[in-house]
Amino acid sequence: xxxxxxxxxxxxxxxxxxxxxSGRIQSEQMVPLASLLCREVKCKKIEKPVVxxxxxxxxxxxxxxxxxxxxxxxxxxxSSSTYGVFAVFDGHNGSSAALYxxxxxxxxxxxxxxxxxxxxxxxSVLPRALxxxxxxxxxxxxxxxxxxxxxxxxxVVDGWTVTAxxxxxxxxxxxxxxxxxxxxxVDHRLEVNEEERERITASGGExxxxxxxxxxxxxxxxxxxxxxxxxxxxxxxxxxEFIVPIPFVKQIKLSxxxxxxxxxxxxxxxxxxxxxxxxxxxxxPAELAAKQIVKETLKSRGLRDDxxxxxxxxxxxxxxLPSSPPLKNKNxxxxxxxxxxxxxxxxxxxxxxFTEMGIEELFEEGSAMLAERLGxxxxxxxEEGLFICAICQKDITPSEGISVHAGAFFxxxxxxxxxxxxxxxxxxxxxxxxxxxxxxxxxxx
Ligand SMILES: [Zn+2]
Numbered sequence: 531x532x533x534x535x536x537x538x539x540x541x542x543x544x545x546x547x548x549x550x551x552s553g554r555i556q557s558e559q560m561v562p563l564a565s566l567l568c569r570e571v572k573c574k575k576i577e578k579p580v581v582x583x584x585x586x587x588x589x590x591x592x593x594x595x596x597x598x599x600x601x602x603x604x605x606x607x608x609s610s611s612t613y614g615v616f617a618v619f620d621g622h623n624g625s626s627a628a629l630y631x632x633x634x635x636x637x638x639x640x641x642x643x644x645x646x647x648x649x650x651x652x653x654s655v656l657p658r659a660l661x662x663x664x665x666x667x668x669x670x671x672x673x674x675x676x677x678x679x680x681x682x683x684x685x686v687v688d689g690w691t692v693t694a695x696x697x698x699x700x701x702x703x704x705x706x707x708x709x710x711x712x713x714x715x716v717d718h719r720l721e722v723n724e725e726e727r728e729r730i731t732a733s734g735g736e737x738x739x740x741x742x743x744x745x746x747x748x749x750x751x752x753x754x755x756x757x758x759x760x761x762x763x764x765x766x767x768x769x770x771e772f773i774v775p776i777p778f779v780k781q782i783k784l785s786x787x788x789x790x791x792x793x794x795x796x797x798x799x800x801x802x803x804x805x806x807x808x809x810x811x812x813x814x815p816a817e818l819a820a821k822q823i824v825k826e827t828l829k830s831r832g833l834r835d836d837x838x839x840x841x842x843x844x845x846x847x848x849x850x851l852p853s854s855p856p857l858k859n860k861n862x863x864x865x866x867x868x869x870x871x872x873x874x875x876x877x878x879x880x881x882x883x884f885t886e887m888g889i890e891e892l893f894e895e896g897s898a899m900l901a902e903r904l905g906x907x908x909x910x911x912x913e914e915g916l917f918i919c920a921i922c923q924k925d926i927t928p929s930e931g932i933s934v935h936a937g938a939f940f941x942x943x944x945x946x947x948x949x950x951x952x953x954x955x956x957x958x959x960x961x962x963x964x965x966x967x968x969x970x971x972x973x974x975x
Contacts (some may be wrong), residue, residue: 577847580844582842583842583845584819586820586823588797588828590837594619598617604652614687617840620698629711629762639659642920661777662863662904665921677768679769681718682764683700684777692784704789705812706784707785710883712880715780719760727751733772753773760971772965774898782884792804793839795837812891887891904934904950917931919956920949921953932953934950
C-alpha cells in the first residue's frame, strides 16, 4: 500500500533538467560540493516515505473497529498531496459509538480545515481541526440518543509528519529506526491519570471504586455517575458531561530513516508492554507484524478482550523493508513524558532523545479546555456577514455567535470578543464539559 505516487519521479525529472540529461553539470552551472550535498540532503527530506500498513484483530465482544484510508488528498485530484489516516476505536456498552466515529470522524475533522491552505498551513491547523472534529462527532452521536461510547485513536500520516489524536486508552506507539520506543498518546484512564481525576472532581464528578456489600472496594477507579473507567471518550451520553471528547494531540516529524507506528486497543496493551509489542515483530512487514502482536497478546493472557492491532510503517523510499535494529537496552521506553509525577522533567528527556534521533516535535497539547485548544482569531465575518461555528461548522449570525473565550478568566492572551465563535448549542456543550451546566442547559451554581 504505497502512498507515494509520482513524487519521486517528478523530483528526479527536476534534477535532470537542472544538471542536463547526461548527468554532467554544465560548466556555467558549477556549484561547490558542499552546496550539492546540501541540495541532496534537502531533496531527501522532501521525498515522501512509502507507507505500508497491516491490521490484525481477534474479537471477543465485537466492539473494536479499525479505519484505514491511504488515498486521502489535501488537494482533490493532486496525487502529490496524498496522505493516510489510520484509526482504532474500542467501543463499550455496545458498538454504535465506535461505528459512528469510524464513519464520521474523518469528515468532521476535515470540515474544520479551511480550503486553500498549502501543506505547511494544513499541517499547522490540523491539531485544532482534530479537536473540533472529535467534539463534533461526539455531539452529533449524542444527539442520536444512543448509549455506548468509544475510545478513538486517530493518526494522520502526511509524508514524514505524524499527527496522533486520542481519547481513551487505545495507545499509539512509535518504534523509531534506532530502536527507541515512544508513546504518542496518553492513557485517559482514571486509574493512572491524576490530572484527569483532578479535572473531573473539579467539574463536579466523583471518582471512586466499586464497593461490595461488605464495604470493600474493588476494581479500577471509576467516574460517577456512570461508573466509566475512562476520563475521555466519544459518546457516553449516560455518564457525566465531564467525560469529554477533547483529544490529546501530538504532532512529530520523523527523520528520513522512518519508523513504525503501532496503534492498538487495550486488549493488546493490558497484556503487552510497549517494548514487548515493538520487539516481538521487528523486521517483519506490517501485515505479519500486526498478526504477530495479536498472537503474542493471546499467548500472554489468552483472549480476555477485543484485541485489535494496526501497524503502519513509514519506509524510506529507497528501502523495500524497514530494517530491524536491536534494542540497545531494556529501558528505552519513552512513555515517561506522560508520567503523572514529573511530566516536565520527563518531557525534556523525551525531547532530547527525539532530537538525537532526528525527530522533530512539532506540537503537543492535552488540555480539556476548548478555549485553550481552539486558539484565537480576529472576528472577521465571512461572506454575507456570517460566522461559522468552530465545532459544528454551521453558519451563525454575529448576534448568535458566542466567543469560545467568553467567560474564560484563566486566559490572559485571549479576549472574549475575539473568535473562534460557537453556536448556542455548541456553547452549551462547552459549558457542560467544563461542569458549568448540565446537558439540559440547567446552570450549575
Ligand atoms: Zn455549533
